[in-house]
Amino acid sequence: MPIRKTAGYAWNMISLIGMILAVTATGLIIAFLSFEFITGVEKPYLGLMTYFLFPGMLIFGLLLVPIGAYRVRNERRKQGDVEIPPYPRLDLNVPHRRHLFIFFILASIIFVLIVSIASIKGFEFTESTTFCGELCHVVMEPEHTAWGNSPHAKVKCVECHVGPGAAWYVKAKISGLRQLYAVLFHTYPETIETPIENLRPARDTCEHCHWPEKFYAGRQKVFYHYAPNEANTPREINMLINIGGVPKSPHAKGIHWHIGSEVTYIATDKKRLNIPYISVKEKDGKITEYMSTEKPLTRDEIAKANKRLMDCTDCHNRPTHIYRSPSQEMDENFVSGHIDSALPYVKKVAVELLTKPYKTTEEANTSIAGGIQDYYNKNYPKVAAEKAAAIKKAVVEVQAIYRRNFFPQMKVSWNTYPNHIGHFYTPGCFRCHDGKHKSAQGKVISKDCNLCHTVLGQKQENIPAGAPQVKNFVHPVDIGDEIYKTNCSECHSAGGEDVPGSGRHEK
Ligand code: HEC
Ligand code: HEC
Ligand code: HEC
Ligand code: HEC
Numbered sequence: 001m002p003i004r005k006t007a008g009y010a011w012n013m014i015s016l017i018g019m020i021l022a023v024t025a026t027g028l029i030i031a032f033l034s035f036e037f038i039t040g041v042e043k044p045y046l047g048l049m050t051y052f053l054f055p056g057m058l059i060f061g062l063l064l065v066p067i068g069a070y071r072v073r074n075e076r077r078k079q080g081d082v083e084i085p086p087y088p089r090l091d092l093n094v095p096h097r098r099h100l101f102i103f104f105i106l107a108s109i110i111f112v113l114i115v116s117i118a119s120i121k122g123f124e125f126t127e128s129t130t131f132c133g134e135l136c137h138v139v140m141e142p143e144h145t146a147w148g149n150s151p152h153a154k155v156k157c158v159e160c161h162v163g164p165g166a167a168w169y170v171k172a173k174i175s176g177l178r179q180l181y182a183v184l185f186h187t188y189p190e191t192i193e194t195p196i197e198n199l200r201p202a203r204d205t206c207e208h209c210h211w212p213e214k215f216y217a218g219r220q221k222v223f224y225h226y227a228p229n230e231a232n233t234p235r236e237i238n239m240l241i242n243i244g245g246v247p248k249s250p251h252a253k254g255i256h257w258h259i260g261s262e263v264t265y266i267a268t269d270k271k272r273l274n275i276p277y278i279s280v281k282e283k284d285g286k287i288t289e290y291m292s293t294e295k296p297l298t299r300d301e302i303a304k305a306n307k308r309l310m311d312c313t314d315c316h317n318r319p320t321h322i323y324r325s326p327s328q329e330m331d332e333n334f335v336s337g338h339i340d341s342a343l344p345y346v347k348k349v350a351v352e353l354l355t356k357p358y359k360t361t362e363e364a365n366t367s368i369a370g371g372i373q374d375y376y377n378k379n380y381p382k383v384a385a386e387k388a389a390a391i392k393k394a395v396v397e398v399q400a401i402y403r404r405n406f407f408p409q410m411k412v413s414w415n416t417y418p419n420h421i422g423h424f425y426t427p428g429c430f431r432c433h434d435g436k437h438k439s440a441q442g443k444v445i446s447k448d449c450n451l452c453h454t455v456l457g458q459k460q461e462n463i464p465a466g467a468p469q470v471k472n473f474v475h476p477v478d479i480g481d482e483i484y485k486t487n488c489s490e491c492h493s494a495g496g497e498d499v500p501g502s503g504r505h506e507k
């Protein structure tokens with residue numbers, strides 16, 4: 001083959017493919033970026049292409065050009081063209097070479113610009129809730145939904161799960177690659193398990209926004225309930241929660257005392273529900289050890305066990321992925337007026353329908369719609385006729401309750417993950433504050449009902465109107481001193497007694 005010295009080295013198949021790839025990728029990146037810029041819409045799959053796939057294609061294409069050229073050059077040298085020196089000649093006095101050189105510099109600048117924009121945007125994109133919550137949306141659906149209905153709905157996933165700093169970003173992306181693999185090849189656990197073992201210590205993330213020294217006052221909160229009876233009788237507990245307690249603050253007593261002190265514990269189960277051992281470093285440096293009087297550990301077991309330093313997530317393990325029980329949801333829907341509490345037995349009926357096991361959301365929707373309508377047609381034909389609109393609205397709201405708290409695809413429902421903040425459905429604070437953890441000196445971790453909150457007022461069917469203000473919580477049904485002896489969760493959650501109000505009532 002005669003050697004054509006005039007034809008450029010880049011005139012070969014590999015380099016040409018590279019150039020086509022690079023030009024196409026550049027065009028696509030510019031088009032997609034402008035689309036996003038003009039419409040303001042961020043779509044997870046478009047993002048993946050604009051920030052990762054096309055820039056990858058651009059770089060790959062550009063790499064192909066010199067590779068192809070190098071091969072042609074080698075070929076020509078092998079064929080005996082001794083005039084070709086080992087390195088290219090750069091003679092800017094030849095106009096053709098000079099133009100090529102200027103073109104090369106300009107193209108490089110454009111290339112660096114495009115790739116930088118793509119990587120900055122790509123970084124932002126991997127930090128967005130679109131990326132975290134929607135990209136693998138079946139897997140993240142429960143968390144993304146619950147997050148959207150929580151006080152942290154404006155806080156990005158990464159602010160809690162990654163936090164500031166490059167080291168944690170890299171760590172998160174490496175484990176992200178593993179997760180991507182798990183999603184693509186379906187090796188992820190059916191239900192995501194908690195606690196997350198390698199969650200960044202909460203004090204690095206939560207304290208970025210929250211200022212524990214500020215917890216000095218009480219927090220007033222009203223707990224609304226409705227009886228599962230014909231009238232859906234309202235019940236109200238108005239409480240002052242003693243959230244003070246960090247030693248720097250003037251009121252160094254109260255709930256946040258735990259984070260101003262060094263409290264460590266041993267849990268014998270993965271979910272950290274059984275806590276037989278707690279140790280506290282007192283101000284004078286002495287260690288006080290509390291041991292479960294029911295299931296004490298031996299010295300040897302204590303020495304061997306993993307000890308965990310208490311942080312925010314030992315109480316606030318659900319600051320944003322908050323699921324509510326059917327009963328709690330119904331109560332909130334009555335308070336907000338979304339469901340008409342004048343519909344007889346509507347709480348009881350809805351809670352029963354919500355607690356039935358369903359395989360899919362569609363099945364639940366059908367059963368809820370049919371169940372509520374049939375109930376009134378059969379038992380209250382007059383109500384069914386007169387309040388048709390209210391019944392229809394109730395159906396829509398109850399179906400929405402299902403979608404917010406039950407995710408059959410991921411086998412997640414409201415009670416899959418315990419919430420440690422109180423003691424109603426799961427032991428929560430009573431994991432330690434059950435009055436059954438004692439130190440060698442006889443000190444007990446208190447279960448005193450006024451340690452953590454004070455009842456400011458209560459309204460209920462068994463408290464007559466005009467009666468003197470209650471000081472202690474009055475249980476809606478008389479359960480004697482079980483209220484002090486038994487943990488609330490033993491009756492109010494799965495496995496306990498059949499309690500209609502708890503959303504666990506199945507008949
Ligand atoms: C306010 C802080 C915060 C924000 C914002 C946040 N998370 Fe979480 N997330 C947590 C905590 C705390 C846990 C529970 C850890 C535990 O129990 O060990 C958790 C747990 C999870 C879990 C494990 C399963 C579960 O339900 O506990 C997943 C998955 C998850 N988060 C995904 C997300 C996604 C996706 C987003 C954004 C849409 C997000 N998180 C936003 C704090 C947060
Ligand atoms: C990026 C900032 C940010 C981070 C990080 C953050 N939060 Fe928050 N948090 C907020 C804001 C803002 C609110 C107030 C929302 C409101 O009142 O509407 C809030 C509210 C809360 C509340 C009160 C909720 C209620 O019922 O009113 C708690 C408890 C809380 N955060 C705990 C946590 C915990 C625990 C973490 C760490 C896992 C955390 N937060 C991380 C910004 C943040
Ligand atoms: C891991 C065990 C553990 C858990 C869980 C726990 N606590 Fe404590 N708590 C302790 C210990 C230990 C003390 C110190 C007892 C003492 O010194 O008498 C304490 C003391 C307290 C005090 C008194 C503080 C003071 O000012 O003297 C309050 C209030 C309190 N806890 C509230 C709570 C609340 C509310 C929860 C649940 C959200 C909770 N605790 C969960 C171990 C725990
Ligand atoms: C011993 C359990 C416990 C620990 C540990 C704990 N909290 Fe709390 N925190 C509570 C309780 C209980 C409340 C009141 C909850 C309620 O009102 O429903 C509360 C309330 C709050 C509030 C709302 C305050 C307000 O003014 O309404 C914020 C914010 C908060 N905690 C953040 C944190 C952060 C950040 C940490 C870690 C540095 C932390 N908490 C550690 C139990 C705890």
Ligand code: HEC
Pocket residue numbers: 221223224237241421422423424429430433446447448449450451452453473483484
């Ligand atoms: C160690 C602290 C602590 C002790 C001891 C304690 N509580 Fe509570 N309790 C809490 C916290 C924290 C909440 C708030 C949970 C929330 O905000 O969701 C709460 C909530 C409640 C509620 C409202 C529940 C609801 O959902 O309506 C009642 C009622 C209540 N407590 C009664 C009691 C009684 C009765 C006792 C004594 C047997 C007691 N508490 C002992 C920490 C405690």
Ligand code: HEC
Pocket residue numbers: 225226227228235327424475476477479482483486487488489490491492497499500501502
């Ligand atoms: C021995 C079992 C038992 C124990 C222990 C128990 N409860 Fe109950 N609880 C019930 C029953 C039964 C009802 C009645 C259901 C109804 O009529 O709503 C109820 C209802 C309630 C309600 C009203 C619920 C609603 O939605 O209307 C509250 C609030 C309540 N209990 C709080 C507590 C607290 C707080 C504790 C722990 C300090 C506790 N209970 C311990 C059995 C128990």
